[in-house]
Amino acid sequence: DAGVIQSPRHEVTEMGQEVTLRCKPISGHDYLFWYRQTMMRGLELLIYFNNNVPIDDSGMPEDRFSAKMPNASFSTLKIQPSEPRDSAVYFCASSLFRESPLHFGNGTRLTVT
Amino acid sequence: AQKVTQAQTEISVVEKEDVTLDCVYETRDTTYYLFWYKQPPSGELVFLIRRNSFDEQNEISGRYSWNFQKSTSSFNFTITASQVVDSAVYFCALSEARSNSGYALNFGKGTSLLVTP
Numbered sequence: 001d002a003g004v005i006q007s008p009r010h011e012v013t014e015m016g017q018e019v020t021l022r023c024k025p026i027s028g029h030d031y032l033f034w035y036r037q038t039m040m041r042g043l044e045l046l047i048y049f050n051n052n053v054p055i056d057d058s059g060m061p062e063d064r065f066s067a068k069m070p071n072a073s074f075s076t077l078k079i080q081p082s083e084p085r086d087s088a089v090y091f092c093a094s095s096l097f098r099e100s101p102l103h104f105g106n107g108t109r110l111t112v113t
Numbered sequence: 114a115q116k117v118t119q120a121q122t123e124i125s126v127v128e129k130e131d132v133t134l135d136c137v138y139e140t141r142d143t144t145y146y147l148f149w150y151k152q153p154p155s156g157e158l159v160f161l162i163r164r165n166s167f168d169e170q171n172e173i174s175g176r177y178s179w180n181f182q183k184s185t186s187s188f189n190f191t192i193t194a195s196q197v198v199d200s201a202v203y204f205c206a207l208s209e210a211r212s213n214s215g216y217a218l219n220f221g222k223g224t225s226l227l228v229t230p
C-alpha cells in the first residue's frame with residue numbers, strides 16, 4: 001500500500017497568493033482528515049470527510065480556507081489569500097472507519113512570507 | 114478546554130533507561146478511544162496504539178507498554194530500555210463524539226523525548 005500521499009512537500013509563497021495542497025488517501029479508506037500543526041497550537045483538526053462529503057469543518061480557521069473532495073482518491077485544501085500566520089505543516093490523514101487509527105501523509109510544510 | 118494533557122513537555126534520558134510518558138484525558142463520553150502517535154525528527158506521524166474505553170487491559174509490544182486507567186483518566190506510555198531511535202515527539206490523542214454528531218480526535222501538545230547515548 002502506498003500510504004497517504006501529499007503534495008507538495010514544501011511550499012513557499014508570498015502573502016496574498018493562493019495555495020493549494022493536495023492529498024491522495026489510502027484506497028478503500030472512507031474518512032479523510034486535514035490537520036494543521038504549529039508550535040503554538042499543536043495539531044488541530046481542520047476538516048474531515050466521510051465518503052467524500054464534508055462532515056465537520058468547524059476547525060477551518062476562516063473563510064480563506066476551503067477544502068474539497070471531488071472523489072474518493074483526491075482532496076484539496078486551498079488557502080486564498082494566504083497570510084504569514086498560515087505558515088505551518090499541513091497533514092492529510094485517512095482511516096477506514098471513524099475511530100480507526102489515522103494514517104498520516106508526510107505533510108506539506110507551508111511558508112508564507 | 115484541553116481534552117488531552119501531556120504535562121511533560123520535554124524528557125531527556127540516557128540510553129537503556131526506562132521512561133514513562135504521561136497522558137491524562139477528559140471526556141464525558143462512555144465510549145471513546147485513546148491513541149498514541151510518534152513523530153520522529155523526519156516529521157511523519159506514526160500510529161502506535163489504539164485503546165477503547167471498555168478495554169482496560171495493559172498492553173505490551175516489545176519495549177513499549179501502555180497503562181490505561183479509567184479511574185484516573187490516564188493512558189501512560191512506557192518505553193523500557195530506551196534507545197536513541199526512540200527520540201521523537203510522542204502524542205496522546207482522544208477520540209470522542211461531539212454533541213452535534215460530529216467527531217473529534219483531540220491531540221495533546223506532545224512530549225519531546227530525547228535519548229542520548
